[in-house]
Amino acid sequence: MDAEIKMLKVHLAGELFEVPEGSTIMMAFEYAGFQLKRGVGCREGYCGACATVYREKGDYKLQGGLACQTVVTDGMTIAQIPFVPAEKPIYDLTQLSPDVSTFTELFPSVFRCVSCNTCTKACPQDIQVMDYIQAIIRGDIARAADLSFDCIRCGLCAMRCPAEIVQYNNATLARRLYGHYLAKKSPELEKRIIEIEDGKYDKQINDLNEMGKEELSKIYFNREIKIS
Amino acid sequence: MKIPYFPGCTLKTTAKNFEISAIASAKKIGIDFIELDRWNCCGVVSSLTSDDLMKHLAPVRNFLRVQEMNKQGIVENENRMVTLCSMCYNTLSLSNKRMKENADDLQKVNDFMHREEENYKGDVDVVHFLSILDEYGFDKLAQKVTKPLKDLKVASYYGCTLLRPKSVGIDDTEDPKILENFVKALGADAIDWDAKSRCCGSYHTVNNVDIVYRLVQGIVDDAKKNGADAIITSCPLCAFNLDVRQSEIKDKNPDYQTLPIYYFTQLMGLALEIDKQDLGLEFNKIEPEKLLKKLNLLS
Amino acid sequence: MAIKVKFKDKNDDFYKKIVELSGEQVALCDQCGTCSGGCPFIEEMDINPSEIMRKVMLGQKEVMDSRTMWICASCFTCTVRCPRELDVSKVSEALRQVKLRTAIDEISIADISKEEAKKLPTIAVVGNFRKFTG
Numbered sequence: 190m191d192a193e194i195k196m197l198k199v200h201l202a203g204e205l206f207e208v209p210e211g212s213t214i215m216m217a218f219e220y221a222g223f224q225l226k227r228g229v230g231c232r233e234g235y236c237g238a239c240a241t242v243y244r245e246k247g248d249y250k251l252q253g254g255l256a257c258q259t260v261v262t263d264g265m266t267i268a269q270i271p272f273v274p275a276e277k278p279i280y281d282l283t284q285l286s287p288d289v290s291t292f293t294e295l296f297p298s299v300f301r302c303v304s305c306n307t308c309t310k311a312c313p314q315d316i317q318v319m320d321y322i323q324a325i326i327r328g329d330i331a332r333a334a335d336l337s338f339d340c341i342r343c344g345l346c347a348m349r350c351p352a353e354i355v356q357y358n359n360a361t362l363a364r365r366l367y368g369h370y371l372a373k374k375s376p377e378l379e380k381r382i383i384e385i386e387d388g389k390y391d392k393q394i395n396d397l398n399e400m401g402k403e404e405l406s407k408i409y410f411n412r413e414i415k416i417s
Numbered sequence: 418m419k420i421p422y423f424p425g426c427t428l429k430t431t432a433k434n435f436e437i438s439a440i441a442s443a444k445k446i447g448i449d450f451i452e453l454d455r456w457n458c459c460g461v462v463s464s465l466t467s468d469d470l471m472k473h474l475a476p477v478r479n480f481l482r483v484q485e486m487n488k489q490g491i492v493e494n495e496n497r498m499v500t501l502c503s504m505c506y507n508t509l510s511l512s513n514k515r516m517k518e519n520a521d522d523l524q525k526v527n528d529f530m531h532r533e534e535e536n537y538k539g540d541v542d543v544v545h546f547l548s549i550l551d552e553y554g555f556d557k558l559a560q561k562v563t564k565p566l567k568d569l570k571v572a573s574y575y576g577c578t579l580l581r582p583k584s585v586g587i588d589d590t591e592d593p594k595i596l597e598n599f600v601k602a603l604g605a606d607a608i609d610w611d612a613k614s615r616c617c618g619s620y621h622t623v624n625n626v627d628i629v630y631r632l633v634q635g636i637v638d639d640a641k642k643n644g645a646d647a648i649i650t651s652c653p654l655c656a657f658n659l660d661v662r663q664s665e666i667k668d669k670n671p672d673y674q675t676l677p678i679y680y681f682t683q684l685m686g687l688a689l690e691i692d693k694q695d696l697g698l699e700f701n702k703i704e705p706e707k708l709l710k711k712l713n714l715l716s
Numbered sequence: 717m718a719i720k721v722k723f724k725d726k727n728d729d730f731y732k733k734i735v736e737l738s739g740e741q742v743a744l745c746d747q748c749g750t751c752s753g754g755c756p757f758i759e760e761m762d763i764n765p766s767e768i769m770r771k772v773m774l775g776q777k778e779v780m781d782s783r784t785m786w787i788c789a790s791c792f793t794c795t796v797r798c799p800r801e802l803d804v805s806k807v808s809e810a811l812r813q814v815k816l817r818t819a820i821d822e823i824s825i826a827d828i829s830k831e832e833a834k835k836l837p838t839i840a841v842v843g844n845f846r847k848f849t850g
Contacts, residue, residue: 288430289426289430289838290833290834290835293828293833293834293836293838293841294828294833294834297825297826297828297833297841297845298825300838300841300842301845301846301849302457302458303460303471303472303474303475304457304458304475305471305474305529306474306478306530306532309532319457320455323456323458326458326842327424327429328426328429328430329429351471425839426839426842427837427838430837430838431835431837431838432837461842461843461846462790462843462847463790464809464846465738465803465805465806465809465810466737466738466739466806466810466813467736468737469813472846502839504839504843577791577793580796581792581793581795581796582792582795582796582803582805583796586796590796591796615756616756616757616789616791616793619789619790619791619840619843620789620839620840620841620844620847621787622836622840623832623836623840623841623844624827624828624844628757628760628787631759632756653837653839654837654839654840654843657836657837657839661835
């Protein structure tokens with residue numbers, strides 16, 4: 190048994206616990222005996238389900254992060270957030286226009302932005318959140334889509350926003366508008382979709398489906414890899 | 418001359434005609450607008466309470482961009498930031514004035530923006546394009562005019578935010594002359610009228626449009642009474658109210674005679690003979706070409 | 717017409733709050749009426765701006781029930797004409813803020829129709845929300 194592991198004191202949901210140094214916030218909760226049912230997901234920093242707020246000892250800042258990625262420090266005070274309630278209008282992407290009027294209609298609250306930059310400070314993905322919100326306000330949907338590309342929709346921006354904007358839902362709409370209306374169309378892709386629909390690859394797929402595991406792994410490892 | 422330029426949100430959307438005509442016209446007289454590469458909403462309309470510092474963050478962030486442009490050598494020793502939109506001008510100027518006059522407020526704002534690379538030092542000046550033209554000289558502008566706007570009778574509409582409050586007004590609050598001087602420099606006739614600085618109803622257009630209809634009709638009627646062929650403005654919100662809301666008055670009342678509304682830079686571009694596409698006339702709601710063609714100002 | 721004022725009703729806290737928020741010494745108002753005379757919105761108001769000044773001066777919190785401060789569009793016409801150099805627009809703003817700071821919006825931002833959303837310029841929407849939502 191390794192007796193050298195240092196233990197840190199952390200406050201989890203209002204109670205004091207000792208957890209091993211090096212634990213993430215999520216590991217600390219589970220070490221302390223909590224069973225996380227909400228606010229937990231992929232455990233790898235991709236899904237955005239485990240938004241957490243915490244303060245470090247002696248620091249005035251209320252910080253945010255992903256519980257599965259943030260390592261605890263001694264004296265940390267932590268609150269796990271099951272989810273962030275958010276405004277989510279229903280829309281039909283094919284009936285919209287890729288400009289500012291779509292946001293005036295569906296997300297008017299975006300115009301309440303005061304450029305305080307709190308969203309950017311709260312983002313665990315280091316996204317320039319304020320800048321993409323500002324891009325939306327001036328109708329630059331392509332820029333908003335580009336700047337928000339790494340968003341994992343954890344909700345920390347929306348929770349800290351003094352204007353009560355739901356940034357990540359705005360960003361999702363911007364990316365959808367970009368993909369549907371503004372992104373350069375690929376003629377190769379469209380051609381391939383027609384080929385698939387016409388059944389050009391049906392035989393190959395059927396052949397694969399009927400193969401045993403051994404045969405399948407043989408052709409997998411012998412496959413040609415083209416590096417362009 | 419290269420000068421940092423703050424466009425504002427609306428000049429990128431419904432008021433594109435204002436921006437493109439201004440940039441092309443300015444270029445004709447040797448003024449290059451260099452758009453701030455990162456900018457945010459000016460924070461319109463200015464917050465008037467003594468506290469509420471958060472509402473002043475937006476303007477100050479834009480001033481930081483001007484500081485950065487000077488530091489990076491994009492402009493040389495140019496602390497002025499030019500605006501076209503009157504409301505941006507007003508909002509930015511009021512915040513700037515507050516920061517310049519109140520060191521405590523400036524300190525608080527700078528402390529809050531700790532993620533920015535620099536503090537705002539308080540030495541940026543917000544200027545409206547009309548003031549730049551005034552400084553350039555209306556006599557000199559008149560010499561650059563290749564197509565004088567002969568016989569065009571123009572009502573110069575200042576609205577509120579170019580003139581009031583006094584501390585940021587670009588001209589006399591009760592008897593402004595700058596737009597009239599501009600109109601004369603283009604070879605057009607500047608009519609005198611009463612409603613030149615009467616409010617158009619502003620943001621009431623969102624939830625109380627009847628107020629706007631009443632005020633717009635009063636303004637347009639006064640312009641017509643004094644013999645104007647057209648009204649010019651430097652505010653995209655006034656332009657929306659005067660142009661789009663006026664056309665709605667016409668929709669409800671077919672006998673109503675409308676007046677075309679232009680941005681002052683569209684007439685400037687016409688007189689300086691910039692490319693027709695840079696006039697952006699297709700964005701004007703009330704038919705803008707008929708009058709100009711009648712006076713042989715547009716082919 | 718003589719106006720009866722019952723000083724015992726004066727809500728001093730309310731008066732002080734408006735002075736603090738606006739930064740204007742409302743009690744310096746002479747009641748000359750210039751602000752009301754020049755106001756382009758006067759037709760829409762239930763109480764005119766000079767009456768607002770008087771009611772604030774007397775600490776009459778009922779002034780919050782008036783529509784006037786929501787009709788005022790901060791055009792500053794009153795401000796530039798006040799012989800006492802009082803910024804009446806700031807008093808209006810202070811009154812609006814008293815309500816908005818209790819987290820009660822004056823308008824519902826979801827009420828913008830689809831048709832209007834298509835044409836409204838950004839500047840109108842941003843400005844409107846700044847004045848009518850807290």
